[in-house]
Amino acid sequence: MxxxxxxxxxxxxxxxxxxxxxxxxxxxxxxxxxxxxxxxxxxxxxxxxxxxxxxxxxxxxxxNGELGGFQRSLSIIPLILIFMLFSKLVPKYSWLARIPIAFIVAAYAGVKLTGELNANLMTQVAQSIPDLGAVWAEYGFWSWKHDGAGVFSSLFLVLGLSACLLHFYFSAPQNKAMQQVSRFGVLTLMLSFGASFGYTVMGRISLAIGRAQEMLGLDRLPEQVAQIxxxxxxxxxxxxxxxxxxxxxxxxxxxxxxxx
Amino acid sequence: MRSTIPLVLTFVIGLFMVGEYFIPHWRYHQFTQVFLEWGLILAAAAFLLGLFNLVQVNLPKVVNKEEDWGYKLVMLAALVFTLVVGFMGGTDRLSNGQAYKWLFDFVFVPLNATMFALLAFYIASAAFRAFRARNLEATVLLVAAIIVMVARVPLGEDLPLVGEKLPQFMNWIMDVPNIAARRAIFIGAALGAVSTGLRVILGIERSHLGSD
Structure with missing residues (x-):
């Protein structure tokens, strides 16, 4: 070293x-x-x-001189938009910054509109519907060997997901039956929040252990420890x-x- | 004009980007990729704008020796030093022996890790004060957190009676109820993103343009 x-x-x-x-x-x-x-x-x-x-x-x-005139001139447009964005620093011309901001927001809003529908809505819903016959054939009702995979877990996933969604459905008055479903949704959410909390705590503790290991020289080779x-x-x-x-x-x- | 041009631009660009889904032609895809690249460049420029704003706010405080000026000086000096060694290093900046790599390894990484590690103490202390099994919901939250924490350490596996099954049960919590709740949140967020996107493109949502 x-x-x-x-x-x-x-x-x-x-x-x-x-x-x-x-x-x-x-x-x-x-x-x-x-x-x-x-x-x-x-x-x-x-x-x-x-x-x-x-x-x-x-x-x-x-x-890049190899690029054609059209491609090169296309690259000037974002440069102009950057200058417009920096007009935010000059109060008199700060309104010009709205144009690049509008561009960014519109481009990502457009992409997200179809992207979110595809990736997070349709895919998530499709993946939540289990093939119960196949699950039963592979894991049965509950398999400890496969971390609880089975028909019970598949049904729990669908019912938990539906109950969570119903819990956030405010467009109809919550009658008694809805309240029971909603309560199951809340319990599923609590299980998830608790798990996320525990996971986060363990992540932070692992970072703290990493720091302690460095301070004690446990993460280094013996020859490095002898030098440091x-x-x-x-x-x-x-x-x-x-x-x-x-x-x-x-x-x-x-x-x-x-x-x- | 100050509001109309950005609104028209939002509508045209937004509609054009949505159109890619319905017109899967390579030429159309090329154009949307160019727009996305410009968006990426502009988002990066917005980060630089933040940097200028940071200097604009803090430099006068250092010059006028206002409250906490010493800390601000340290921040600005560290910023300038990092920028200088980063630009000097160029594309080889992360190679061994480079000052930028040294700064990254011996200042950024330990400070970053310790800042986040510090949160472990505060999360634990907050949990100790707030986690009370007052009702069924709070109990479920508490039990799930304890199972995940205990099952992730070797001590959990050595617990009598439950130790063997604990890691598997933790995996079940992470894979089933956790995924169910997260999917519900993702679906809700996706619906929110779609409606917000539509509002932005149609000009109903204008908060990103600021006020006159």
Missing amino acids: TGIEIFGAWLSIFLTVCVLSFLYDDNPIYKLAEHLFLGVSIGYGVIEIYFGVFKPNLLDKLM HPRIATVVSAAIVIAFLVVWRRRQGDDYTPGN
């Missing part, structure tokens, strides 16, 4: 500790890391957009951040209230 890489590994551990200091309170060292993250991530976004969108789709086409000494980096970073927090807290004096 080069010196700059070792410095980078120490910096990444220090920044991790800085962000974790938010668990104590919103403090200047956290804000510093937060703003650094903002700056770098916006810069990263701009660079990737430039090399991923602008360069291949606009600049290369404008500068991540545990020392963690202790030093934590000592710096804690010392800073103590000084900051003392400077705040009696006015300090957690969360401020």
Whole structure:
């Protein structure tokens, strides 16, 4: 590993500790890391957009001599639209930006109109209707071996989906029967929300474990650990951040209230 | 004129894009692809507009040393540095040894991961305070969340009696009730997208054009 890489590994551990200091309170060292993250991530976004969108789709086409006159002049239109979009920065001409905005919105509204109908409406409905005979032949009523696949699950999927849709149907008064179906829909939704919540929590915890592994040097090869000494980096970073927090807290004096 | 031109453009372009579904000709498809490419370029330009707006808002605060100017300076400096090393790196920017790659590996990735990891603590604390089995719906939510969380760790598989079946039951929750609810949401969202798309194309929905 080069010196700059070792410095980078120490910096990444220090920044991790800085962000974790938010668990104590919103403090200047956290804000510093937060703003650094903002700056770098916006810069990263701009660079990737430039090399991923602008360069291949606009600049290369404008500068490519091999392209015919018509194709080249076609590429000038988005350039003009970009200038119109940037007129938003000049209040007097900001109305010009409506034209490119109208273009983007119209193009995607048109595509979405048929795309959503095809992909999310027809396909989703079609895929929800099970072939019960085939399901029974393959899995029976319920198969633990195949994570509960079977006739019961297929019926649950259709009934749950229908009940969820009926729960959001407000065009008719909800009589007693509708209320029962709607309640089943709510329970299906709750099962889904609970599962999504658990899944999200586990995803976040896995990220936290990843950070802890880096701080303890568990995700690196032994020779890299011997060069970086991540545990020392963690202790030093934590000592710096804690010392800073103590000084900051003392400077705040009696006015300090957690969360401020 | 300031409103009419954008409205007419919305109608014409929107109708043209819808037409692709009914006229599956390669030449027509070529035109819609060109329009979509322009849309992509313009969406990227809108991101750049946001960047200019960010500088326009924050730079005067740094110059006038207003509240929190130091943090804003750090943000702008990090932004400029990332842009400089990114443009200098060019198409090789993500190769080993490049400053942009170093910045990505040792600043962006750890900060990004830690920011999201931090949410684990707050989600857990919020759940501890809010999750109460007050009624059947709340109990179902709670039980589903616990099953998914426990079944995804090795400890869950070692639980007596239920451990063996727990991961399979978790997969059933993810594959059946979860898919049923998500499909219902997708179908609702698709209906919403279709009606909003129609409203936009027909000029009934004009909020994207702003006010005069």
